[in-house]
């Protein structure tokens with residue numbers, strides 16, 4: 001049987017680097033087996049293009065006037081069990097917040113059925129918001145962690161999933177029985193996840209020491225060994241809050257600073273990424289740069305937990321990989337659009353803080369195109385997936401969002417450029433503007449089918465989804 005190709009015709013917006021946004025009009029994107037096999041520009045006549053092409057079996061998807069494709073959004077840091085209380089309990093700073101809200105809530109995931117129900121809603125919600133790739137923290141419970149993997153597998157998200165490790169400085173009701181038990185369960189989780197991922201390998205286990213405070217030296221060393229043995233990525237938290245930093249450093253007095261704790265335990269490197277990195281000395285920044293460790297920038301969380309304002313430009317200027325994270329539920333929103341907006345505010349806030357007595361500041365704020373980069377290709381780089389996802393380069397997987405900028409909460413008034421429509425979506429848009437969500441070519445979420453049918457008819461919505469689903473004969 002001949003594989004059906006999908007041909008997308010219309011406007012494409014993506015980034016090639018942090019400084020290079022590309023808008024392609026009259027683009028033709030050909031997807032086969034979930035992979036982008038061709039990208040052509042300025043194709044005036046799609047019918048003529050198709051009749052001269054060699055595809056034998058295809059479906060043509062035409063994007064409407066206010067529609068465009070962007071790469072799927074990448075969330076480099078989210079806690080799946082915490083979605084349960086996202087948007088509540090935001091009155092406390094990190095360490096109190098963990099003890100008052102987070103640990104009691106996460107401990108409920110001992111109940112496998114509860115976990116399964118919660119995870120189904122969580123992953124569904126993230127996909128609906130356009131997060132095609134997510135790096136998840138789960139909990140310490142092996143059975144519940146497996147249910148998260150099952151859920152992600154069933155719903156079709158690309159994901160890194162971590163069983164959380166905690167063997168010290170944790171409440172009695174939410175701590176692993178022993179260091180060895182923590183390592184043993186992690187190995188079982190890795191084996192389970194790798195087997196579940198199967199051939200398409202959308203899901204990858206990620207070694208996940210919660211943070212240095214809750215992990216002993218033998219545990220961190222053992223986890224570093226596991227990551228090495230299985231060649232897996234590592235994720236954790238770093239320099240989020242002044243009290244946390246003080247506590248972590250007091251536990252490891254032989255280490256030069258918080259970042260050095262992870263370094264001394266073999267946990268930094270090109271396959272490692274750390275959430276936050278808000279309060280970093282120059283030595284720590286240099287250590288991240290020399291080890292090629294990435295950073296998940298979670299501005300909503302940094303504001304909500306009063307942690308501080310991360311200086312993304314400082315990280316980028318040292319060549320450090322940076323992506324965006326929702327950090328649900330330290331951050332209250334499951335949407336990377338929100339991470340773009342809070343990242344935008346953090347950057348503006350940095351400039352405000354740095355003003356001198358005359359109101360001047362040389363600080364250069366992040367631009368919308370740079371924020372789109374962080375939300376897509378930047379996140380892919382943090383996860384080591386830059387050769388697979390992040391933009392529409394030929395040979396990459398088709399992880400994409402089909403955006404209609406003229407829907408939901410967005411009004412397009414007058415003549416707007418494509419870039420202005422993109423900005424409107426980034427700052428005023430919502431899941432309502434995301435018509436289709438694709439992971440490796442497969443539609444995994446989007447507007448509900450009934451609404452989609454209406455859109456396809458073009459009768460009810462002004463600029464509906466102009467889909468031409470007719471399978472053409474061989475040409």
Ligand SMILES: [Zn+2]
Nearest residue numbers: 079237275327
């Ligand atoms: Zn976190």
